[in-house]
Amino acid sequence: MKLTYKGDYALKAVLDLALHYGQEPVTSHDLAKRIDAPAKFFEQVLTELKKGGIIESRRGNEGGYLLSKSPSKITVGDIIRIIEGPIEPIACVKENYANCTDVNRCVFRNIWQKVYQATSDIIDHVTFEDLMAQVKGQQQIATYSI
Amino acid sequence: MKLTYKGDYALKAVLDLALHYGQEPVTSHDLAKRIDAPAKFFEQVLTELKKGGIIESRRGNEGGYLLSKSPSKITVGDIIRIIEGPIEPIACVKENYANCTDVNRCVFRNIWQKVYQATSDIIDHVTFEDLMAQVKGQQQIATYSI
DNA sequence: TGTATACTCTACTAAGTTAGTAGGAATAGT
């Protein structure tokens, strides 16, 4: 698992939208400015999140983006899988991929499977509700910073 | 953590050398053939492993490569770190890197730190002695295949 | 009906990484 800028922006965006859940849509422009992402590039990230079913959009005046479900139902793993793709260190962990010679007797496969499991266990159990709680806990200082 | 071909070749090479530990050096050519890697590309991998202190070399006739320490003292993590570089999903996990805005209050950092820890815990505790045992366990069928 | 506001879509690009190739120089044993 390696986090690219795209994934970084996506996570920050979803957290921001989570903090605006139930309110008016947030514009791409506002989001981009708050998380300090290049506006045009960031639009592409939002498009992928939308295709992934995480957010929905309202066009025109008063439009913008909003979460398509409750922050408690969205995990960090969801975002990572949508933006960064598969999280396993090597493809044959999931399927009987023809990467190594003999899958059945490969002594390394087991290791990558464990890494995959451990990573999934972490990122699939952190919801954006959890993250919101953390943000609000430190809110007393100033506006949240992601 | 993502495994590239280089890392894949390196792990297989070190396991092969582990199985020849205490014996004559193994030539790059023989290694490459057994693990099915392009000979010239594979040489580069060996060079990196040597620089990393994992293997040493003997030049000229009867030369080749051998482990510079016991298989019980080499872990999968050692090889990964040498060949693939840092294993954390984002740079600021290790240092106070200026990637995210405010490191102290970043709610994501904690997650990547956990992923880093979990991954390290796995790959740093598998030695090539462990892997040799596995290989020898299934040896009854034929020659080992990595 | 017009217009400002915002999302949508397609295409292009520069830099970096990955997975190699190619060719020769240096060294050691017989």
Next chain:
DNA sequence: ACTATTCCTACTAACTTAGTAGAGTATACA
């Protein structure tokens, strides 16, 4: 001297990452 082998430098094609650019489409509101 010959041969086997490591060592060293440079090049390349394909792919990924992190953007840019610009036109097109939908919606609210006056």
